Amino acid sequence: MKGNLISIDDLERSDIEDFLSKASQAEKMSKAEASKILRGHILSTIFLEPSTRTRLSFDAAMKRLGGSTIDLAAEVSSVEKGENIADTSAVVAGYSDICVIRSPYEGTARMVAENTDVPVINGGDGANQHPTQTLLDLYTIKKEFGHIDGLKIGMLGDLKYGRTVHSLAEALDHYDVDIRLISPEETKMPEHIVEKIGIEEEKTELEIEDLDVLYATRIQKERFPDKQEYERVKGEFILNKQRVKEMKKGSILMHPLPRVGEIKPEVDKLPQARYFEQSCNGVPTRMGIILELLGVDKDA
Amino acid sequence: MPDLKVSKISNGTVIDHIPPGRGLDVIKILRMERGFDNTLSLLMNVESSRLEKKDIVKAEDKELTKEEVDSVSVIAPSATINIIEDYGVVEKKRLRLPDKVEGVVDCPNPHCVTNTGEPVEALFEVVNQNPVELKCSYCERKFKALELEI
Numbered sequence: 001m002k003g004n005l006i007s008i009d010d011l012e013r014s015d016i017e018d019f020l021s022k023a024s025q026a027e028k029m030s031k032a033e034a035s036k037i038l039r040g041h042i043l044s045t046i047f048l049e050p051s052t053r054t055r056l057s058f059d060a061a062m063k064r065l066g067g068s069t070i071d072l073a074a075e076v077s078s079v080e081k082g083e084n085i086a087d088t089s090a091v092v093a094g095y096s097d098i099c100v101i102r103s104p105y106e107g108t109a110r111m112v113a114e115n116t117d118v119p120v121i122n123g124g125d126g127a128n129q130h131p132t133q134t135l136l137d138l139y140t141i142k143k144e145f146g147h148i149d150g151l152k153i154g155m156l157g158d159l160k161y162g163r164t165v166h167s168l169a170e171a172l173d174h175y176d177v178d179i180r181l182i183s184p185e186e187t188k189m190p191e192h193i194v195e196k197i198g199i200e201e202e203k204t205e206l207e208i209e210d211l212d213v214l215y216a217t218r219i220q221k222e223r224f225p226d227k228q229e230y231e232r233v234k235g236e237f238i239l240n241k242q243r244v245k246e247m248k249k250g251s252i253l254m255h256p257l258p259r260v261g262e263i264k265p266e267v268d269k270l271p272q273a274r275y276f277e278q279s280c281n282g283v284p285t286r287m288g289i290i291l292e293l294l295g296v297d298k299d300a
Numbered sequence: 301m302p303d304l305k306v307s308k309i310s311n312g313t314v315i316d317h318i319p320p321g322r323g324l325d326v327i328k329i330l331r332m333e334r335g336f337d338n339t340l341s342l343l344m345n346v347e348s349s350r351l352e353k354k355d356i357v358k359a360e361d362k363e364l365t366k367e368e369v370d371s372v373s374v375i376a377p378s379a380t381i382n383i384i385e386d387y388g389v390v391e392k393k394r395l396r397l398p399d400k401v402e403g404v405v406d407c408p409n410p411h412c413v414t415n416t417g418e419p420v421e422a423l424f425e426v427v428n429q430n431p432v433e434l435k436c437s438y439c440e441r442k443f444k445a446l447e448l449e450i
Binding site for chain 2: 007009084085086103104105106107108110111114125126127128129192
């Protein structure tokens with residue numbers, strides 16, 4: 001059966017480790033070596049919602065591996081002309097060896113995977129899943145510390161609406177880590193996730209001194225039905241130089257980006273700041289995902 | 301034994317022990333509210349020894365398919381299905397939810413791909429039998445039986 005990457009929920013710890021290990025291999029390869037691996041292969045990208053980092057890093061990842069990409073421009077596509085997503089994606093995926101899809105509708109990637117013979121990667125489906133982001137987050141942590149088990153990881157900000165932190169929390173449930181949730185009352189992590197993964201520490205104050213990893217998130221305006229509620233919580237928990245300096249030696253500050261004021265630019269030069277490296281890790285992580293799903297082992 | 305206010309049927313199906321208030325949903329889920337030509341009775345809030353109150357649906361000359369039995373089990377898992385022939389019960393079926401429920405109820409999440417006109421039917425994995433809890437196989441959200449739309 002072909003492999004897909006649709007949801008973190010589908011993955012065991014060993015699957016996650018396989019992806020991370022392939023990402024590490026990809027990062028260690030020389031450019032010349034990498035560029036021979038997928039020569040002649042095509043990745044199709046279908047983005048029915050705006051994306052900068054996910055789209056470009058997949059494009060870069062495939063090109064680093066020597067392959068090429070074809071891209072469906074949603075605004076001039078058949079979807080805009082009224083063709084359904086299932087038909088459009090089956091056609092586009094059929095032109096390629098592997099396909100990435102992002103859609104505002106939850107469950108789209110799974111539907112697409114059922115309608116095509118090539119591996120399908122979920123590049124984000126509404127408020128549901130964004131598994132490649134989660135894998136690059138885990139890759140960043142593992143690369144930094146050499147391990148994930150035993151770490152104390154704080155998640156900060158919009159824990160109610162942010163799918164990134166939901167998926168990361170579920171993935172971290174496979175590891176022996178302490179998770180601390182830090183958020184205003186209004187944006188607390190949904191109870192079903194807190195219960196499912198047995199998180200015991202929830203704070204409404206910025207306690208970050210003893211953390212190994214602080215994962216900050218953007219408060220997503222579009223997820224708030226009540227704009228007044230958004231205005232009220234947006235200014236809380238801003239990370240400035242003084243606050244980040246309180247973090248212990250060797251700790252790191254991550255953020256999925258884009259940020260909208262929750263991390264001050266003055267923090268960027270501090271030793272804890274790791275969000276730009278994290279974003280760059282999107283390329284080797286996605287190279288690893290492509291290699292794993294295409295069943296390519298460079299050492300074989 | 302309390303008097304039943306609707307007479308027995310000669311042949312057909314009696315769906316008994318439906319949670320009170322869910323009888324109408326059972327008729328809807330079986331698509332009998334329109335286009336069913338035989339006698340159809342709905343009793344609501346009947347006194348019951350097993351449940352304090354219950355609804356009952358009686359359908360003359362109606363035999364339920366397996367898919368129909370499964371669909372009743374999603375919204376009324378406590379119900380029993382009695383097959384009637386010549387005024388007598390010839391078979392009594394207890395319901396059990398299948399592991400997967402396909403095309404029976406819509407996903408309550410308006411952003412789920414199954415609600416966007418795409419050629420894909422709602423599919424749920426049963427994560428809990430009692431109380432009934434289903435997980436949408438597409439949007440991955442979980443729902444209790446009462447949240448499901450008929």
